[in-house]
Amino acid sequence: MLSRRAALMVGAGLAAAPMLVRTAQAETAPMVADAAPVDLSSLPRIRRELVAPPFVHEHEQVAPGGPRVVEFTMDIHEKEIQVADDAWLQAMTFNGSVPGPMMVVHQGDYVELTLRNPPANMLQHNIDFHASTGALGGGALTLINPGEQTVLRFKATRAGCFTYHCAPGGPMIPWHVTSGMSGTIMVLPREGLKDQHGQPIAYDRVIYIGENDFYIPRDENGAFKRYADASEGYEDTVNVMNKLIPSHVVFNGAVGALTGDNALTAKVGERVLFVHNQANRDTRPHLIGGHGDLVWEAGKFDNVPDVDLETWFIRGGSSGAALYKFLQPGLYAYVNHNLIEAVNLGATAHIKVEGEWNNDLMEQVMAPTPYTGA
Known part of the structure; x- marks a missing residue:
């Protein structure tokens, strides 16, 4: 049973939805009903269990055979973080x-x-896959109320890293996205990744960075406000959002989520694929002390990767990928190179790299000593 506030918020979603989702649902329904069914019974099926970022579920880099139906299950959770x-x-x-x-x-x-x-949720939700074709990326076919579920299937026709996000209609869209509802789907070429010369290349691990801009309201004393549920803070949050000045810009949900005790790890000689998603704003990833050996800046693997980039650009509403082979041990900072956002607002991750130091690549010729100049 929905509370009165929850019912009002669902009603607000319904009122907003016709502009984007409800109209598309109405127009899509007869097309779906009239379309000839597709028989995929001959294809093998595999179920993947999703894992929390920055990690990625088990997968093959090169397809082991022909096309498969890959099954996922995802629950939507409204919760305070x-x-x-x-x-x-x-x-x-x-x-x-x-x-x-x-x-x-x-x-x-x-x-x-x-x-x-x-059923415990208060709001309508759906999912828009930038990797898919048709019906608002699946958004018109997946709009569900609390206590409902749906199944969407689409063919992954394009290789690359793509954003997905919630898009329930009208003003609900930016609110849901800036409240955390975005992620990435990576569609690998069947033969795996290739370098700038068209030669196969593999990665040893994936690091998945999701960058979010949050808009948390402040009270009259300047302290951040805290709300009992999402709907209670809606008006205040929209007022902050509309000024386009985020209170926080973070990696993986929180300041420090990937630093300190939460720092990521790697080893000298390992090739790490950094996959970076930003569903709402442009960003400029940079690995301090390293480079993008190969960078699919727009995230699309059919494009020839750029080589040796110092900083790359991820357009808002997209995911990009960069491959780097670590050559030196130490603590690396992976940042949004708008350094105000990295240092002051939280968009920083750390990678602790183990291995032997190579003085040929970098050497401290003289340690700090007293100044001897005039």
Whole structure:
């Protein structure tokens, strides 16, 4: 049974939805009903269990055979998360994490997602896959109320890293996205990745970075406000959002989510694929002390990768990928190179790299000593 506030918020979603989702649903319904069914019974099926970022579920880099139907299940959770020591957010999440988990398939596979909106939630939700074709990226076919679930299947026809996000209609769209509802699906070429010369190249691990801009309101004394649920803070949050000045810009849901005790790890000699998603704003990833050996800046693997980039650009509403082979041990900072956002607002991750130091690449010729100049 929905509370009065929850019912009002669902009503607000319904009122907003016709501009984008409800109209598309109405127009799509007869097309779906009249379309000839597709028989995929001959294709093998595989179920993947999603894992929380920055990690990625088990997958093959080279497809082991022909196309498959890859099954995923994702629950939507509305819950409070701590963004910083003094800031909390009534978040909306795919599978309980910000960003939502990464899905990995191969080009030509079918993605079959069971999307569930538990009864305890207050709001309508759906999912828009930038990797898909038709019906607002699936948004017109997946709009569900609390206590409902749906199954969407689409063919992964294009290789690359793509954003997915919630898009329930009208003003609900930016609110849901900036409350945490975005993630990445990676569609690998069937033969795996290739370098700038068209030669096969593999990665040893994936690091999945989801960058979010949050807009947490402050009270009259300048302290961040805290709300009992998402709907209670809606008006205040929209007023902050419309000024386009985020209170926080973070990696993986919180300031420090990937630093300190939460720092990521790697080893000298390992090739690490950094996959970076930003569903709302442009960003400029940079690995301090390293480079982008190969960078698919727009995230699309059929494009020839750029080589040796110092900083790359991820357009808002997209995911990009960069491959780097670590050559030196130490602590690396992976940042949004708008350094105000990196240092002051939280968009920083750390990678601790183990291995032997190579003085040929970098050497401290003289340690700091007293100044001897005039």
